[in-house]
Amino acid sequence: MRCDACQNNEATVFLTQIVEGKMQKVNLCPDCSKEKGVTDPTGFALADLLLGLGTNTELEKPAVAASTAVSPDAPALKCPTCGFTQADFKKTQRMGCSECYVTFAESVVTPLRSNHKGSQHVGKVPARQFARAELDNRMQTLSDDLVKAVKEEDYEGAAQLRDAIRKLEGQLKTAV
Amino acid sequence: MKFANFISGPLAVRPAGAHHDIVISSRVRLARNVKGRPFPGWAKKADRLAVLEVIKPPVDALPEMDDAFSEYLQDLSATEKQILVERHLISREHAAKSTGSAVVMNREQTVSIMVNEEDHLRMQSIRPGFQLKAVHRAIDEIDTRLEDTLDYAFSPKLGFLTACLTNVGTGMRASAMLHLPALVLDEKVNQVIQAVNKIGLAVRGLYGEGSEAMGNLFQISNQTTLGEREEDILGRLNKVIEQIIEHEQNARATLLQKKSTTLLDQIGRAFGILMHAHSMTSKEALNLLSFLRLGTDLGFFPADRRQPLDELFTETQPAHLQRGSTQKLGAEERDALRADIIRVKLKELPGPDSSRLAAAG
Ligand SMILES: [Zn+2]
Numbered sequence: 001m002r003c004d005a006c007q008n009n010e011a012t013v014f015l016t017q018i019v020e021g022k023m024q025k026v027n028l029c030p031d032c033s034k035e036k037g038v039t040d041p042t043g044f045a046l047a048d049l050l051l052g053l054g055t056n057t058e059l060e061k062p063a064v065a066a067s068t069a070v071s072p073d074a075p076a077l078k079c080p081t082c083g084f085t086q087a088d089f090k091k092t093q094r095m096g097c098s099e100c101y102v103t104f105a106e107s108v109v110t111p112l113r114s115n116h117k118g119s120q121h122v123g124k125v126p127a128r129q130f131a132r133a134e135l136d137n138r139m140q141t142l143s144d145d146l147v148k149a150v151k152e153e154d155y156e157g158a159a160q161l162r163d164a165i166r167k168l169e170g171q172l173k174t175a176v
Numbered sequence: 177m178k179f180a181n182f183i184s185g186p187l188a189v190r191p192a193g194a195h196h197d198i199v200i201s202s203r204v205r206l207a208r209n210v211k212g213r214p215f216p217g218w219a220k221k222a223d224r225l226a227v228l229e230v231i232k233p234p235v236d237a238l239p240e241m242d243d244a245f246s247e248y249l250q251d252l253s254a255t256e257k258q259i260l261v262e263r264h265l266i267s268r269e270h271a272a273k274s275t276g277s278a279v280v281m282n283r284e285q286t287v288s289i290m291v292n293e294e295d296h297l298r299m300q301s302i303r304p305g306f307q308l309k310a311v312h313r314a315i316d317e318i319d320t321r322l323e324d325t326l327d328y329a330f331s332p333k334l335g336f337l338t339a340c341l342t343n344v345g346t347g348m349r350a351s352a353m354l355h356l357p358a359l360v361l362d363e364k365v366n367q368v369i370q371a372v373n374k375i376g377l378a379v380r381g382l383y384g385e386g387s388e389a390m391g392n393l394f395q396i397s398n399q400t401t402l403g404e405r406e407e408d409i410l411g412r413l414n415k416v417i418e419q420i421i422e423h424e425q426n427a428r429a430t431l432l433q434k435k436s437t438t439l440l441d442q443i444g445r446a447f448g449i450l451m452h453a454h455s456m457t458s459k460e461a462l463n464l465l466s467f468l469r470l471g472t473d474l475g476f477f478p479a480d481r482r483q484p485l486d487e488l489f490t491e492t493q494p495a496h497l498q499r500g501s502t503q504k505l506g507a508e509e510r511d512a513l514r515a516d517i518i519r520v521k522l523k524e525l526p527g528p529d530s531s532r533l534a535a536a537g
């Protein structure tokens with residue numbers, strides 16, 4: 001029987017464990033069982049921890065240090081918003097401001113990929129913030145149009161715009 | 177609220193989660209920043225003060241902060257800040273901050289919001305027992321409410337943007353503090369730590385990164401924050417913690433059945449030293465208290481003694497000892513005071529009752 005971890009050597013350590021009512025069997029070669037710290041297969045089986053949750057994709061990754069591998073002849077980037085440079089990043093291992101993520105986009109990609117599960121955010125989105133920003137935007141447009149309508153003496157248009165603004169104000173109040 | 181009132185307030189109102197014998201506490205913290213402003217570590221003092229004035233009013237206005245303790249860090253003494261660290265309400269990094277930083281926490285000490293730590297906002301919810309999901313829900317609601325006023329730095333691709341790349345994405349760090357005396361006694365805890373590390377979770381000591389494991393206390397937390405949904409991170413962590421709880425329970429059962437003499441000896445010695453010592457370091461106290469706590473879990477001590485015992489874990493920490501004195505205590509004075517406090521608090525505690533062992537054996 002082959003070892004479940006390396007898929008190569010002959011398995012000599014056989015672990016059986018009941019997890020959530022299901023029987024799980026894991027077979028390991030002497031090398032792999034030693035490496036994973038399984039010394040007492042009868043008393044303490046870590047197989048579910050080691051294999052059940054996917055060791056390949058979830059292995060501990062090296063620290064952020066990898067990100068500092070910036071080629072020496074690359075032009076010195078500087079964040080236009082906060083003045084942070086690549087040298088500052090190398091020294092502090094921190095960003096200067098949120099705009100730095102745009103400025104240093106290239107050098108950020110590698111450490112993000114090696115330190116995380118992926119490079120695309122799939123978690124919470126600040127939906128309320130976005131909705132609020134959109135309402136603010138629409139309000140701005142309506143106000144601009146109203147100023148223009150009054151200037152052009154388009155009183156019918158201005159009245160409609162005032163109604164729209166009043167309605168939006170009500171929406172803004174209930175949104176917050 | 178005054179610091180003294182805040183700190184001496186009752187904690188019993190905090191609802192305890194499941195498995196509170198093994199899981200001391202569950203905690204979730206979120207890192208957030210305000211758009212277009214330099215992060216605290218890079219910001220000039222004027223920038224930090226300006227962003228503080230943007231953030232603090234909406235934080236103070238949260239319904240959770242109705243009867244809050246809200247203070248600028250320069251207005252707290254070193255001892256007061258350290259007390260907050262010992263209660264896990266602020267980080268060690270935050271305790272080192274002064275002008276330009278603040279802290280706001282609710283009366284129950286379940287929600288704590290640090291302004292201008294490494295990020296503009298570090299907000300956490302912490303509760304006793306195993307309840308990561310409930311704790312996450314609590315802090316998530318606060319986060320959502322703050323969106324009404326604050327414009328967070330957020331990128332559709334990278335999620336919430338943070339000073340350190342290790343927090344980008346969800347900005348979420350979820351952790352549980354576990355008490356694992358039987359796995360330590362049975363010399364199996366290193367296997368657990370290795371296994372947990374291998375699947376991308378971190379194991380740390382009592383006070384987080386770089387701190388020593390004392391009192392058989394271990395903090396398990398997620399390492400990654402990008403490319404996975406909050407619920408999935410929590411689910412993964414929950415699954416691993418459930419398994420560790422099971423291993424600790426098995427180790428306790430094994431100790432009772434096969435190594436009862438060793439077990440009773442450890443608990444009895446801990447009892448004897450704690451009841452009669454006149455000088456004790458913080459580390460020794462934590463390690464011995466850990467065995468009394470295990471003894472209580474196993475029924476060797478009356479169950480109603482758990483609360484005072486748990487209080488001692490915090491009250492014997494250096495800054496908590498210092499708070500009653502006007503003069504700075506030296507290490508020797510602290511060790512003596514620590515031993516006194518323990519003897520007084522445990523005075524009525526009867527010796528370990530091993531009749532349960534005879535019945536089990
Ligand atoms: Zn193998």
Ligand SMILES: [Zn+2]
Nearest residue numbers: 079082097100
């Ligand atoms: Zn910048």
